[in-house]
Amino acid sequence: MSKDVNNHTTQSNSTPLPTEKRSKVRLIISGGGTGGHIFPAISIANAIKELCPDAEILFVGAEGRMEMQRVPDAGYRIIGLPVAGFDRKHLWKNFSVLLKLIRSQWKARSIIKEFRPQVAVGVGGYASGPTLKTAGMMDIPTLIQEQNSYAGVTNKLLAQKACKICVAYEGMEKFFPAEKIIMTGNPVRQNLLGHSILHADAVKYFGLNPKRKTILILGGSLGARTINQTLTASLDVVRAHPDVQFIWQTGKIYIDQVRETITTATGEVVRNPHISTIPNLYVTDFIKDMANAYAAADLVISRAGAGSISEFCLLQKPVILVPSPNVAEDHQTKNALALADKDAAIYVKDVEAKDKLLPIALETISNPQKLKDLSENIAKLALPNSATVIAKEVLKLITNPNHQLK
């Protein structure tokens, strides 16, 4: 990157200008890799824009990762770093990763020098490491947002220099300095809340029948192998229940395989990119319009990612959680149990999904009282206005010259 990213005069030294000499609020938001990091970042950006419409926001992500598409889709500018993740199992393979990290730090430095943010926000994921570390070294105040009940490695490292750490779960003092922690909950995209989409219209949007009950099946932002395998092995069950219909998000890497299985099962080639040849089944790799998907759903089946859970709580969705066993410290199981222990969700273990998931889902969807109880119980766990609370903390770091730089 050689040009001043916002057409402002580029300073040659790294000392930030005093706030009063700037025309506008300028901040960097960095992180990504999965929806669980990207969508909270977008909702923080939206909340900052609401409070401060003139604010200039630049995202810094990782080249080739999901944020490079999703952030511009949401109307924000993003620059990619050549950063990649460490291979923790085969340490000798990490030489090129180390070089990429060094190059990313250089690039982050040049981005920061040109854009001259007053604050940098990190949401976890590869890019937030070099960006926030560099911002901290350049004496720019930083705030991090940790979505999970178990802190990621990047956030733990960045915590030492961060001024504030916004969290969604109790007990995060285990990972972060207690005096920096603020309980905010996870930001949820504003367009998912407070809209007036009617259930019937949402169901029709997916080409389905508003008179039938609808189960929304989510595998997190990347898709879930176990959930997909369960469904592909149960297509005959799906076809045997025309009174129930399914919206199934497979994830990008699984979609071709799923379509092939459907083609083999029905003997008809799936032509429309989204609608399968089974009438009560809508299949897609990724749902861009989650507001419609949630509005259509009477019941959700999902992985137990922290961002998804925050959405289910705020939208009061009855949900069956199948936590991924392949995440750090098994944090999705902890996320799921926090709800299941309060009868706010049904918990199905990953290893039991193939046998139990669909029967439990079909039984639950035909039990209105159970759906109502789940909905009422999960609503009690919602932490509203998280994005605005975090946005205010970000802006305070700009306006309050006494912020703590460690």
Ligand SMILES: CC(=O)N[C@H]1[C@@H](OP(=O)(O)OP(=O)(O)OC[C@H]2O[C@@H](n3ccc(=O)[nH]c3=O)[C@H](O)[C@@H]2O)O[C@H](CO)[C@@H](O)[C@@H]1O
């Ligand atoms: C495998 C993995 O590492 N998962 C982690 C990742 O999950 P993942 O990226 O799946 O994130 P979450 O479950 O937290 O959130 C998924 C987000 O993607 C959105 N969405 C999902 C599907 C879709 O088709 N369209 C769409 O927009 C959801 O509405 C939600 O906003 O980050 C979470 C938050 O740090 C962690 O808790 C998860 O453990």
